[in-house]
Amino acid sequence: xxxxxxxxxxxxxxxxxxxxxxxxxxxxxxxxxxxxxxxxxxxxxxxxxxxxxxxxxxxxxxxxxxxxxxxxxxxxxxxxxxxxxxxxxxxxxxxxxxxxxxxxxxxxxxxxxxxxxxxxxxxxxxxxxxxxxxxxxxxxxxxxxxxxxxxxxxxxxxxxxxxxxxxxxxxxxxxxxxxxxxxxxxxxxxxxxxxx
Amino acid sequence: xxxxxxxxxxxxxxxxxxxxxxxxxxxxxxxxxxxxxxxxxxxxxxxxxxxxxxxxxxxxxxxxxxxxxxxxxxxxxxxxxxxxxxxxxxxxxxxxxxxxxxxx
Numbered sequence: 001x002x003x004x005x006x007x008x009x010x011x012x013x014x015x016x017x018x019x020x021x022x023x024x025x026x027x028x029x030x031x032x033x034x035x036x037x038x039x040x041x042x043x044x045x046x047x048x049x050x051x052x053x054x055x056x057x058x059x060x061x062x063x064x065x066x067x068x069x070x071x072x073x074x075x076x077x078x079x080x081x082x083x084x085x086x087x088x089x090x091x092x093x094x095x096x097x098x099x100x101x102x103x104x105x106x107x108x109x110x111x112x113x114x115x116x117x118x119x120x121x122x123x124x125x126x127x128x129x130x131x132x133x134x135x136x137x138x139x140x141x142x143x144x145x146x147x148x149x150x151x152x153x154x155x156x157x158x159x160x161x162x163x164x165x166x167x168x169x170x171x172x173x174x175x176x177x178x179x180x181x182x183x184x185x186x187x188x189x190x191x192x193x194x195x196x
Numbered sequence: 197x198x199x200x201x202x203x204x205x206x207x208x209x210x211x212x213x214x215x216x217x218x219x220x221x222x223x224x225x226x227x228x229x230x231x232x233x234x235x236x237x238x239x240x241x242x243x244x245x246x247x248x249x250x251x252x253x254x255x256x257x258x259x260x261x262x263x264x265x266x267x268x269x270x271x272x273x274x275x276x277x278x279x280x281x282x283x284x285x286x287x288x289x290x291x292x293x294x295x296x297x298x299x300x
Contacts, residue, residue, distance in 0.1 A: 063263060095217075106284035109246070110263040116254065116293040123256050123295075177233060178262040 001075030011087065045086045100178055112178070114138040121148050121173050128166035130158030132189040138180065143180030153189035160186050198236070199279050200226040201284070204236040206273025212262045214253040217291040223240040225290075248274070252296035253292045263288045282295040 044050065051074035057180060063073065077159040097130065103110035114137075140146040154163040164184045171182050205223055206255045207213055211277020235251045238263040248270060266288045274283045 106285065108267060108287040109251075110260070110267070110288050112259055112290040113292065115292050116259070119293045120259070121258065173258050177258075194297065 008087055008090040015023055055155075079117075097142055100138065100146055100180075101144060102178055114140065117148070117174065117180075118176065120138045121150060121171060124174055125150050125152055125167045128163065128170040130154045130163040130166065131186075134167075141179075145181070145182055148175060149181045149183045150185070152184065152186045154186045156188050197226065198277060199248055199282060200233050200236045200238040201228060202277040202279060203238070203250060203270045205254060206269045207250045207266050207288075209273070210262070210269045211264050212255045213261050213266060214255055214294050217251045217253045219251060219291065222288050224249075236280075238265055241244065241284040243284075244282070246282055247284040247287065249287040251289050251291050253294055254290050256293050256295050259290050259293075261288070279298045285300045286290045 021160075062070075097113070099111040099113060101109060101111045117138045118136045121138065122134045125131060125134040125136060131154055133154045135151045137149045138146060139149070150167055151169070152163065152167055154160070163186050167184050167186075168182055174180065175182050206215065206244055215235065216225075218234035222232075222234075224235055224237055225237060226236050235253075237249045237251070238246050241247050248265060250270065252266070255295075267286045269288070270286045271280070271283065274280060
């Protein structure tokens with residue numbers, strides 16, 4: 001469903017962009033009247049609309065004819081219907097909340113959204129020695145647990161290994177109860193970064 | 197609906213809970229008359245009980261112990277309202293955290 005939602009968003013963007021470009025082109029070509037040069041008739045001629053119209057007419061006439069339906073046409077029609085149904089499903093189905101489960105006991109579940117966990121991971125990692133700035137992201141696993149990715153800026157004198165170890169320890173109160181696997185990356189902070 | 201109100205009041209009384217969170221679009225809220233309780237959803241379960249799910253904004257504190265404290269507080273609070281027999285599972289979900297003023 002997430003993939004469908006993404007496809008719908010991309011498709012909607014592409015269609016809107018195409019519409020905007022087509023509108024701009026029509027407006028530009030409509031500035032001048034007549035049937036030659038920069039005009040609507042010549043634009044249609046340019047993109048082969050008369051030929052396309054003829055081809056479409058012949059195709060529709062073939063479909064309406066009394067003969068057997070071509071397997072390819074039937075398959076294309078069915079495919080178009082299926083694609084439409086999937087796009088509609090992707091557009092109208094509400095997004096499932098992606099939560100990280102902490103406890104799923106009979107007396108009630110304990111869970112959290114990814115964002116607060118990422119905020120907590122940032123807050124914890126920022127306390128590690130040698131760290132000047134942190135960005136954290138949490139991805140839930142398919143069933144339980146997940147991964148927390150921390151990208152930290154470190155001071156120039158600090159060693160990568162020490163900072164990674166310090167961040168790993170700092171994240172422990174978060175990673176252990178939520179079953180999160182830490183992935184820690186560090187880079188030397190640019191000038192102007194927070195000084196610890 | 198009394199369970200929803202009692203559960204939310206109890207949860208909000210726990211240190212570390214900032215407020216109820218309605219999910220951003222009101223999906224996690226319960227209407228009691230004209231009043232809307234953000235951050236609590238009560239649903240009927242088998243056996244005449246009701247589950248209470250709390251959706252909360254928390255302070256920047258360890259969430260696991262906070263979740264346990266919220267659960268205990270909800271059970272106590274609903275019990276104090278005389279509804280303990282009707283209370284089923286109590287779920288706690290943290291939807292956001294907030295750095296409170298004065299927090300390092």
